[in-house]
Amino acid sequence: MAAEFHFKHKHILSLEDLTPDDVELILQTAESFKEISTRAIKKVPTLRGRTVVNLFFEPSTRTRLSFEIAAKRMSADTFNISASTSSAVKGESLVDTARNLEAMSPDLIIIRHASSGTPNLLTAHVNASVINAGDGTHEHPSQGLLDLFTVREAKGVIAGLKVAIIGDIAHSRVAHSDIIGFKKMGAEVTVSGPATMLPSYLEGMGATVCSDPREAVAGADVVMALRIQQERFHDPLIPSLREYATYFGVNRQLLKAAKPDALIMHPGPINRGVEIDPAVADGPYSVILDQVTNGVAVRMALLYLLMGGD
Numbered sequence: 001m002a003a004e005f006h007f008k009h010k011h012i013l014s015l016e017d018l019t020p021d022d023v024e025l026i027l028q029t030a031e032s033f034k035e036i037s038t039r040a041i042k043k044v045p046t047l048r049g050r051t052v053v054n055l056f057f058e059p060s061t062r063t064r065l066s067f068e069i070a071a072k073r074m075s076a077d078t079f080n081i082s083a084s085t086s087s088a089v090k091g092e093s094l095v096d097t098a099r100n101l102e103a104m105s106p107d108l109i110i111i112r113h114a115s116s117g118t119p120n121l122l123t124a125h126v127n128a129s130v131i132n133a134g135d136g137t138h139e140h141p142s143q144g145l146l147d148l149f150t151v152r153e154a155k156g157v158i159a160g161l162k163v164a165i166i167g168d169i170a171h172s173r174v175a176h177s178d179i180i181g182f183k184k185m186g187a188e189v190t191v192s193g194p195a196t197m198l199p200s201y202l203e204g205m206g207a208t209v210c211s212d213p214r215e216a217v218a219g220a221d222v223v224m225a226l227r228i229q230q231e232r233f234h235d236p237l238i239p240s241l242r243e244y245a246t247y248f249g250v251n252r253q254l255l256k257a258a259k260p261d262a263l264i265m266h267p268g269p270i271n272r273g274v275e276i277d278p279a280v281a282d283g284p285y286s287v288i289l290d291q292v293t294n295g296v297a298v299r300m301a302l303l304y305l306l307m308g309g310d
């Protein structure tokens with residue numbers, strides 16, 4: 001299917017924008033690029049002469065580094081700007097920052113920002129392609145794609161699987177991209193978390209909402225734990241982290257309800273002993289570090305498809 005199919009998008013802003021064929025093409029392209037990272041010389045000339053700017057207004061370990069590694073492995077020139085080193089600290093607006101970046105003719109800008117919709121705003125002011133590397137509580141599409149890749153790599157399929165996502169769904173851009181992505185590719189998605197973290201729109205996205213996490217993980221092929229995004233809300237939404245860990249922590253007891261070989265996922269950063277028990281995070285069915293490894297291949301695929309390699 002995907003071999004005959006051409007990628008028509010200029011930007012990656014939301015998994016809503018992609019068809020199942022688009023997702024299939026990205027995953028197949030990532031499969032072909034994954035091998036490059038296993039070579040002694042981890043570099044191909046595919047994107048030589050292309051310029052990639054990483055514009056990160058929020059902290060990141062995995063996403064920023066894996067986009068940079070992906071670009072460098074394809075021989076693109078990469079430049080990093082963070083909130084503290086940009087002229088935003090001197091009062092420059094995002095639109096003015098964008099215009100100034102555009103004046104230096106980048107081919108692609110990867111942006112992370114605390115405000116939902118910022119990547120969309122950027123597209124109105126630059127000719128470069130834009131990838132959303134996480135915008136507020138909205139979406140984190142490249143994370144959603146690497147999660148799809150990781151599940152398909154481990155299970156061989158996505159369609160028909162049951163995926164349970166447990167935690168702070170309301171503030172998680174990863175949860176939003178994962179719900180869209182897994183539903184699009186034919187999986188069933190159930191979610192659970194404290195009532196204050198389960199917004200009413202989830203059923204409209206096609207997720208089954210369970211107040212009891214044991215119900216959400218019952219028979220699950222994949223269980224994903226999410227961090228409580230304390231930086232995104234001010235008033236307390238849970239009584240205490242200890243209480244959260246007792247009722248919603250992904251631990252061996254909770255996993256008795258899932259399939260015995262259920263994959264354990266987490267987008268990171270993880271808070272051990274809060275949303276996930278260390279024995280589960282480091283256990284035999286954990287693919288948490290595979291998600292990170294696969295992030296490089298999936299991001300290589302996105303750079304290649306957007307910038308049109310040789």
Ligand code: CP
Nearest residue numbers: 060061062063267268
């Ligand atoms: N998963 C993820 O977005 O991690 P970082 O915040 O470290 O980029």
